[in-house]
Amino acid sequence: MNILATENKALITLFGATGDLAKRKLYTSLFKLYQKGYLADHFALLGTSRHELSDDEFEKMVLDSIKDIPAKDGEAEAFAKHFFYCAHDVTKPEHYVKLKDRLAELDKQFGTEGNRLFYMSMAPQFFGTIAINLKKQGLITDKGYNRLVIEKPFGRDFDSAKKLNDELSQTFEENQIFRIDHYLGKEMVQNIQALRFGNPIIEALWNNRYIDNIQVTLSEKLGVEERAGYYDKSGALRDMLQNHIMQVVAQLAMEEPVAFTDDDVRVEKIKALRSLRVYTPSEAAANFVRGQYDAGNGTNAYRNEDGVDPESGTETFVAAKLMFDNYRWSGVPFYVRTGKKLADKFTRIDVVFKKPLIDIFANPDAKNQNLASNVLTIYVEPKSGFALQLNAKHVGQGYTTEPVDLQFLQSDSAKKESPEPYERLFHDALEGNHTNFASWAEIAYAWKFVDVIRNLWDIEKPSFPNYVPGSMGPAAADELLARDGRKWVYRLNR
Ligand SMILES: NC(=O)C1=CN([C@@H]2O[C@H](COP(=O)(O)OP(=O)(O)OC[C@H]3O[C@@H](n4cnc5c(N)ncnc54)[C@H](OP(=O)(O)O)[C@@H]3O)[C@@H](O)[C@H]2O)C=CC1
């Protein structure tokens, strides 16, 4: 129990309560909030799905999900007593009546003061229907708050995202909607703002006078695993770039907010994304690279994975060059990439600074005497911290320079203490804090940017597969930088 924790009184309705996400992430996150005192006596969760389950069976399912979390005697059982279940098909309006009655009872029983949080952990085609029925069937309260937490993906393109947003808006105001992007719940992604706006020596250099380029890499070692059904229709562009990468980039590109409040942060992220250059189709073709993994290193090619179309044209890798047309970033490329079956699992941001205009240490008689670029690396995962690569004199006779690192890495114990993204985001939604959720305007700008290349790729047949598992993607991703005279900071020797 954290003595500074304030209890959140809330009645949570979870759509998709028997699903993978609920079992793997949501119950564990809620349990951790309970252990720390953010949830206590005045909370209850009503789980729903089409499955027929009794309250006892649901309680057992929740206990099973949290069984690996160290707990005091009786703590898990006491927590599970806050869980209830109601079989429900979200497409059947008449089923909402039962739900409504059950919620009214639980509200009374647990003293949740009319605070309702509806969490949609279901396939996205149901999001709009649920929101509309919540209002029509009277599940929205006029006492306390009504909040909607919504999982990804938010649409497949701008038009479908807008349609979904219009449906949600029939019931919920923008300030009641919490669109999950779990990258915004990661410690080091949240740290970007502290690093930038808490350190004048960083912020003073954070512009096109001093920064040459910024690189964002979200690299995955695993392949598509059991999610082929979803992934083969999505691809890396929709699955990772449109949401996670764009959110990270927005935090790197935004101006300093007036204050560190959710509204002020949102305003600046939206402004940044508004200045992102939306390419013409031919510019998009030149500034995006797609890839799909082949067989190799003892693993299947993507096209031979279970559930994948053997002729699939879905990309499992994407790299892109983004340009912002604004005063701060004019001329500075943001190179981004993500993919499955790459060399390793990690997320990092490399901020590459410009070299001095004149290198007084350059020695024309010796090789490799040029000054290296200063690079600020933000390690998001698996290690968390920062490193700043500077140039220093090589120890010894003569005068040569070499790059050295100033490094801060979080200790293992600090990392253990740090909440998982879903724990943080659940807590923020209970508190009504939007800082780490994506607003509709951000999502809309991101889709408009992505739609150009998606429309092109949907009609042009790719020449796949084009990269081997264990690499950092297709050679074209290196060429994307090489044509600008640059290299990825993190690269393997080919
Ligand atoms: N799993 C993950 O790692 C991640 C998931 N997400 C997102 O989270 C959401 C949920 O994903 P996930 O848990 O994997 O999905 P699952 O397919 O595992 O679960 C779907 C849930 O919805 C229920 N359901 C399906 N149809 C209906 C219906 N008509 N009425 C009521 N309930 C229904 C299912 O139960 P039943 O069939 O019994 O009705 C089940 O509980 C998706 O939006 C996904 O994109 C996001 C990031 C990661």
Ligand SMILES: O=C1O[C@H](COP(=O)(O)O)[C@@H](O)[C@H](O)[C@H]1O
């Ligand atoms: O949203 C998603 O993210 C995961 C990667 O998340 P991470 O926290 O493990 O980096 C990705 O595997 C999945 O395809 C995607 O839907």
